[in-house]
Amino acid sequence: MATLTPNSEQRLNSAAALPAAIELDGINKHFGPVHANRDIHLSVTRGTVHGIVGENGAGKSTLMSILYGFYTADSGTIRVGGKAVTITDSRHALALGIGMVHQHFMLVDNFTVIENIVLGAEDSALLGRTLSKARAQLKQLATDYGLEVDPDALIEDLSVGQQQRVEILKALYRGADILILDEPTGVLTPAEADHLFRILRKLRDEGKTIILITHKLREIMAITDEVSVMRQGAMVKTLTTSQTNPGELAELMVGRRVLLRVEKGPANPGKVMLAVDKLVVTDDLGVERVKSVSFEVRAGEIVGIAGVAGNGQSELLEAISGMRDQSSGQVLVNGQPVSAFGDDGAARLREVGLAHVPEDRLRMGLVTNFLEWENAILGYQNDYGQGLGLDIGKAKAEARERIAQYDIRPANTDLKSANFSGGNQQKIVLAREMERNPDVLIVGQPTRGVDIGAIEFIHNQIIKMRDAGKAILLVSVELDEIRALSDRILVLFDGEIVGEADPATADEGELGLLMAGVHEGHEPDAAARLPEHVTPVEKTLTEMSPKTDRDIR
Amino acid sequence: MGYYTDLILILDSTVRLAIPLILACLAGLYSERAGIVDIGLEGKLLGSAFGAAATAAVTGSAWMGLFAGVGVALGMSAIHGIASINLKGNQTISGVALNFLAAGLTTFLGQSWFHRGGFTPQLSGDQRFGPITLPFAPELANVPVIGGLYSELISGHNILAYVAFIAVPVTAWVLFSTRFGLRLRAVGENPKALDTAGISVTLLRYQALIITAVLVGIGGTYLSIAQSAGFNNNMSAGRGYIALAALIFAKWKPWPALATCLLFGFLDALQFRLQGVQFPYIGEVPVQAIQVLPYLLTIILLAGFIGRAVAPKASGIPYTKER
Numbered sequence: 023m024a025t026l027t028p029n030s031e032q033r034l035n036s037a038a039a040l041p042a043a044i045e046l047d048g049i050n051k052h053f054g055p056v057h058a059n060r061d062i063h064l065s066v067t068r069g070t071v072h073g074i075v076g077e078n079g080a081g082k083s084t085l086m087s088i089l090y091g092f093y094t095a096d097s098g099t100i101r102v103g104g105k106a107v108t109i110t111d112s113r114h115a116l117a118l119g120i121g122m123v124h125q126h127f128m129l130v131d132n133f134t135v136i137e138n139i140v141l142g143a144e145d146s147a148l149l150g151r152t153l154s155k156a157r158a159q160l161k162q163l164a165t166d167y168g169l170e171v172d173p174d175a176l177i178e179d180l181s182v183g184q185q186q187r188v189e190i191l192k193a194l195y196r197g198a199d200i201l202i203l204d205e206p207t208g209v210l211t212p213a214e215a216d217h218l219f220r221i222l223r224k225l226r227d228e229g230k231t232i233i234l235i236t237h238k239l240r241e242i243m244a245i246t247d248e249v250s251v252m253r254q255g256a257m258v259k260t261l262t263t264s265q266t267n268p269g270e271l272a273e274l275m276v277g278r279r280v281l282l283r284v285e286k287g288p289a290n291p292g293k294v295m296l297a298v299d300k301l302v303v304t305d306d307l308g309v310e311r312v313k314s315v316s317f318e319v320r321a322g323e324i325v326g327i328a329g330v331a332g333n334g335q336s337e338l339l340e341a342i343s344g345m346r347d348q349s350s351g352q353v354l355v356n357g358q359p360v361s362a363f364g365d366d367g368a369a370r371l372r373e374v375g376l377a378h379v380p381e382d383r384l385r386m387g388l389v390t391n392f393l394e395w396e397n398a399i400l401g402y403q404n405d406y407g408q409g410l411g412l413d414i415g416k417a418k419a420e421a422r423e424r425i426a427q428y429d430i431r432p433a434n435t436d437l438k439s440a441n442f443s444g445g446n447q448q449k450i451v452l453a454r455e456m457e458r459n460p461d462v463l464i465v466g467q468p469t470r471g472v473d474i475g476a477i478e479f480i481h482n483q484i485i486k487m488r489d490a491g492k493a494i495l496l497v498s499v500e501l502d503e504i505r506a507l508s509d510r511i512l513v514l515f516d517g518e519i520v521g522e523a524d525p526a527t528a529d530e531g532e533l534g535l536l537m538a539g540v541h542e543g544h545e546p547d548a549a550a551r552l553p554e555h556v557t558p559v560e561k562t563l564t565e566m567s568p569k570t571d572r573d574i575r
Numbered sequence: 576m577g578y579y580t581d582l583i584l585i586l587d588s589t590v591r592l593a594i595p596l597i598l599a600c601l602a603g604l605y606s607e608r609a610g611i612v613d614i615g616l617e618g619k620l621l622g623s624a625f626g627a628a629a630t631a632a633v634t635g636s637a638w639m640g641l642f643a644g645v646g647v648a649l650g651m652s653a654i655h656g657i658a659s660i661n662l663k664g665n666q667t668i669s670g671v672a673l674n675f676l677a678a679g680l681t682t683f684l685g686q687s688w689f690h691r692g693g694f695t696p697q698l699s700g701d702q703r704f705g706p707i708t709l710p711f712a713p714e715l716a717n718v719p720v721i722g723g724l725y726s727e728l729i730s731g732h733n734i735l736a737y738v739a740f741i742a743v744p745v746t747a748w749v750l751f752s753t754r755f756g757l758r759l760r761a762v763g764e765n766p767k768a769l770d771t772a773g774i775s776v777t778l779l780r781y782q783a784l785i786i787t788a789v790l791v792g793i794g795g796t797y798l799s800i801a802q803s804a805g806f807n808n809n810m811s812a813g814r815g816y817i818a819l820a821a822l823i824f825a826k827w828k829p830w831p832a833l834a835t836c837l838l839f840g841f842l843d844a845l846q847f848r849l850q851g852v853q854f855p856y857i858g859e860v861p862v863q864a865i866q867v868l869p870y871l872l873t874i875i876l877l878a879g880f881i882g883r884a885v886a887p888k889a890s891g892i893p894y895t896k897e898r
Binding site: 091111112113115122124129130131132137138140142143146147149150 | 752753754755756757758760761764765767768769770771772773774888
């Protein structure tokens with residue numbers, strides 16, 4: 023393979039003579055008082071994968087939206103293939119050979135794949151000929167790049183990974199030469215992400231130029247030839263990937279050295295605060311997702327539940343926190359059995375001192391149309407005033423306090439929650455749950471879609487809670503996170519706890535095998551086996567920011 | 576033979592009663608498929624019925640009446656479009672406003688122009704669309720079974736009725752076999768997908784509203800100068816709403832829409848037929864109880880018998896480009 027395709031340095035050198043695929047010169051963009059892009063200079067070499075990294079809100083997506091004609095820059099010039107252009111709308115961008123795969127797919131759910139692909143690029147007023155032409159072309163693209171999708175499948179029946187392939191096909195069908203991907207792996211499973219990268223490599227080897235926007239440094243290291251770092255709307259630096267490392271990139275992104283490893287002392291476990299006994303939980307379709315799970319969490323320790331997403335974690339969390347009925351088994355908080363049945367299960371559990379930071383802050387943690395202070399008291403509103411009254415003054419004062427304590431930005435209690443970045447939204451939820459002084463804290467995916475600076479803060483807060491003698495149950499699909507925070511690790515596979523490990527001594531490969539369902543006396547059945555194109559588990563299961571020594575080097 | 580004739584007669588009035596429903600239902604189909612809820616169909620039916628009758632009365636031409644009817648519907652659609660597409664207002668409120676406007680304005684203008692308590696003058700001859708006799712209808716009338724069917728049921732309707740029936744396959748074809756149809760369906764489901772493909776959401780939605788206006792305008796015209804011989808107060812009598820119910824019932828598809836409208840028409844026809852009939856044991860059923868039948872059936876069917884009806888996803892939501 024290595025002998026057939028040039029390495030990235032050769033690619034960069036051989037392309038040097040040609041004009042750059044894209045050149046941005048002095049791009050500025052304001053949204054009201056916000057200076058989203060400051061004097062951006064960027065040159066993307068033809069036939070390479072160019073990464074753009076930065077924290078949430080660094081201006082990456084704005085810059086790419088300008089390139090795709092969604093916004094117009096206030097000043098500056100864009101050159102595509104050496105020619106200066108003014109990109110007026112997305113149609114114009116497409117005509118220049120620029121295609122974009124958006125973070126949130128732009129697909130019509132109840133259309134077929136082929137209908138989505140031709141939409142907006144039909145040749146004539148009648149569909150017949152367009153569709154048969156598209157069908158032939160799709161077959162060609164499928165064999166050329168490994169982009170196989172059934173053209174007659176409905177989008178809503180496809181997996182997220184397949185939907186993303188449709189988005190890529192859409193761009194290629196329109197003759198895109200330059201492909202922009204905005205946070206493409208945010209919604210993918212590790213196996214799907216792996217498949218995507220193989221497709222991207224193939225596209226690059228066929229001469230396409232790819233711009234990859236991400237905040238995951240591992241992806242940058244794995245696939246890009248060059249990488250540009252953005253911070254607070256400005257382009258900080260462009261580097262050759264092979265001559266940099268995640269530590270340097272992380273530092274450039276946040277502008278200070280980040281704590282790459284969570285500092286924590288030894289745990290000091292006390293009495294059992296949360297006990298789960300032979301818990302069985304079924305999902306909405308009546309399928310058993312948690313199969314007789316038992317474990318205990320003691321005061322002053324963090325128990326991490328590791329596992330590949332979809333192995334019953336969500337149902338387990340929802341059952342313990344009272345959002346979902348338990349089929350059988352028991353949950354005991356502080357020695358007392360608690361019934362979670364009925365719609366007020368979550369409220370009853372809160373009363374006995376169990377706080378819950380849900381996995382999905384947008385769906386379960388916040389009402390995004392509410393103001394910050396309204397979300398800050400959600401679920402605890404009875405503490406503010408009697409009967410019909412609501413002590414808004416008190417609620418806002420406390421919300422202001424938390425904003426200062428948790429460094430939530432912008433520091434405005436009257437801003438709609440939807441207008442906060444992902445990291446700050448997560449902090450709003452965390453502050454609400456942690457500051458009630460619960461005995462037991464259940465945390466699901468605490469740092470999903472959160473930038474590096476906030477991750478560090480959130481991790482430290484969780485450790486602080488532990489040191490204050492709280493019992494903490496942590497569920498995360500990020501193995502690095504589980505390992506860094508937990509005092510004990512339980513591995514969940516197919517609704518059962520298949521093993522326990524000590525994070526200090528656990529071998530990553532061994533954990534990976536457990537998560538894949540390979541353990542003593544239990545051979546995974548064919549259906550549970552991971553698809554064969556999964557690369558070694560240790561490589562794909564950990565995907566976020568660098569947190570281990572091996573990465574920093 | 577008597578029963579057969581009865582059946583033919585009921586079916587014949589089924590067709591007559593279903594036509595305004597079919598036109599209004601297809602009109603609603605275009606606009607809802609494009610993502611615009613049009614509760615103002617009722618008002619548009621009424622408005623164009625008045626416009627058509629008034630113009631036909633003054634000019635003496637049914638065709639001028641048709642032009643005026645469609646014109647009124649276009650005007651009302653323009654108001655709806657500006658309110659809900661450009662100004663991003665609430666589509667239901669804008670539609671309800673149109674209904675009130677039509678109800679009040681038709682009575683007021685009718686009274687001040689014609690001084691007949693809101694009625695327009697009785698129309699006759701060229702002022703109306705008369706029945707068209709299809710070839711061989713009289714000759715075939717006496718052939719058993721088929722003869723009655725052809726000469727009574729298929730032949731003898733006016734031109735607008737045939738337009739309504741032709742509109743069904745045309746709509747199905749436009750929707751599923753043309754570029755315009757593909758984009759129309761997409762704009763009602765996920766307008767952003769079209770916007771990122773570089774196609775104007777606003778323009779497409781206006782195009783849909785124009786088609787809606789033409790169809791509902793023909794429907795209103797049919798009411799006042801084809802089915803009746805003039806306009807009278809509130810003559811649309813909730814047909815716009817029934818058409819919307821039929822649209823949900825038909826899951827926004829043209830052929831099921833035709834079937835549903837015919838079913839509603841049939842119930843309406845049956846209702847006329849059953850008035851004054853003596854039933855065994857029960858005796859004569861009060862006319863109100865019979866009149867309620869179509870509405871009752873609508874509720875029952877909508878509540879449980881048609882399964883899940885999923886509306887176009889972006890229906891009722893104004894499209895905003897910026898995030």
